[in-house]
Amino acid sequence: MDYRYHCQHQAESFANSIIPVPGDYPLRNGLPEDFREHFKELCKLAKDIYMDMAKQPENYGLMLLDINETDHNRARDSYRTIHRFMDTLNVLFLNGEVRNHCLTVNAEEFREAAKKITKYGLILSRLCDFGFFISDFESNVIDKNAVTFSVEYPDSPNIVEALKYIAKIGCFLKKPSR
Numbered sequence: 001m002d003y004r005y006h007c008q009h010q011a012e013s014f015a016n017s018i019i020p021v022p023g024d025y026p027l028r029n030g031l032p033e034d035f036r037e038h039f040k041e042l043c044k045l046a047k048d049i050y051m052d053m054a055k056q057p058e059n060y061g062l063m064l065l066d067i068n069e070t071d072h073n074r075a076r077d078s079y080r081t082i083h084r085f086m087d088t089l090n091v092l093f094l095n096g097e098v099r100n101h102c103l104t105v106n107a108e109e110f111r112e113a114a115k116k117i118t119k120y121g122l123i124l125s126r127l128c129d130f131g132f133f134i135s136d137f138e139s140n141v142i143d144k145n146a147v148t149f150s151v152e153y154p155d156s157p158n159i160v161e162a163l164k165y166i167a168k169i170g171c172f173l174k175k176p177s178r
Helices: 006-017 035-055 072-094 107-114 120-129 158-169
Strands: 096-099 102-106 148-152
Touching: 006 035, 006 072, 035 072, 035 120, 035 158, 072 096, 072 102, 072 107, 072 120, 072 158, 096 158, 102 107, 102 158, 107 148
Parallel strands: none
Antiparallel strands: 096 102, 102 148
């Protein structure tokens, strides 16, 4: 791929670092046996999203720093904007509860935590483009009157449970990026 921006290279690197989940992937105690399959699907989806991010960084609100820019601090800041994706998932899943393949999120807690994430609405919008359904979400914002909102992934409903479990054990980033 021809890169115009630093963040494109980093997004593709993130995608390429996601390796396929082996059939004998060891599970933590307490996880259902089918978690492995859901984790495989989640990894494939994450890889697809990072590749999309590399192709269309402006749709995620990434810092579009020219690839020829030599200021390493600015390049690092550009790379860091990719973390907004995981930061947004972290905030969603730490402020919600899963029941019947649906994440119900406390809207006020989400809004408060998401204030630290620049352009998180673009990321939610791209998740919708990838097949997620987010209730009370329109024009890159959660309805200001919503007390709760829900997040579902109809194409593979168990991915919601997999994401919640991963957030719960702390695999997502803890500190939101700029």
